[in-house]
Amino acid sequence: MVLEILEKRGLLRGKTIGIDATTLEANAALRSIVRREDGAGYEEFLEKLARESGIEPPTRSDLAKIDRKRPRKGSNDDWTHPHDPDAQITKMKDGRTHLAHKSEHAVDMDSGAVMAVTLHGGAAGDTRTLSVTMEAACEQALALRKDLPQEWVADKGYHCNETMELMEELQLRSYISEPDRGQRRWKGKATARDGTYANRRRIRGSRGRNLMRRRGERVERSFAHCLETGGMRRTWLRGHENILKRYLVHVAGFNLGLVMRQMFGAGTPRRAAGLAGFAQYLCALARALAGRVHELFAVVAAFGANIRGHAALQPTGPC
16 A cells, blocks of 8 residues: 555656665573473573583583583574574674564665565575565565566675576576675586676676665665664564564555655654754744844834935925
8 A cells, every 4th residue: 555655656666676684683582492392491401411411410610611612502493482483593783692583675776665575584594585575576566567676686695596597587687796706617507607697797887886886775774764763673572473564564654754755855753853943943034034124124214204304394495
């Protein structure tokens, strides 16, 4: 419904789509995770390992020593949260390790409107979730009776052979940053090779460089408004279904802000308050100037009256 409003206002072109993802801190604590196989807690699992190693009874220092160098101690294949199984253990943007979710935006590169939002586990790779978000954006385009997007822009986290093969098979134009992988061997990978070379040629052109700069502006702005300013970086709901409902309402408000900016010049309450204050200042200034002009007219009128009175007292005969 919101995208239809943007379409009527001419704010949705849908030809070039930028995709990016970020993490949302889950409403679940790491100390509450349990083993998938038997439901044992973390400390209970460490005590079991200590007893199997011959330490009886184990102290807290013994447990810390066992856990310090244990490989894959935070694997999502072994651990889950009993009340929020959709959350996954992952590293956040600030370097901390938390249970988290991953949100992915498909943004119209011309207007900055968010066309589709998908939600995944926090540890899901970008190359795995790209096709899901692309499908969601195409569904929205078809619902709006628009042509399917033909150009896709993303950062180097989405670049892989599978992505290049998908773009080449669907005859889509990709503008995906390519990481430095050195010399590559393409034996038996002709489709991935053609897609990679075509993508490399496009991102080195003037339009590719322009889209890369615009991606940092358009896509990152949607995350800044929805997560940082909007307060959705930390979720207070559990389960992807519940979180996605709340997140969609948040993104709908962001899209409506684009319409408000087009109509009134302000798309956020803070900006509107700033414009309102500036308008009040202009009104006060106009009132002050009007008062000064009125005083000036009064002085001129009084001076004119004095001149006329002085002329009436002068003799009218010849000098």
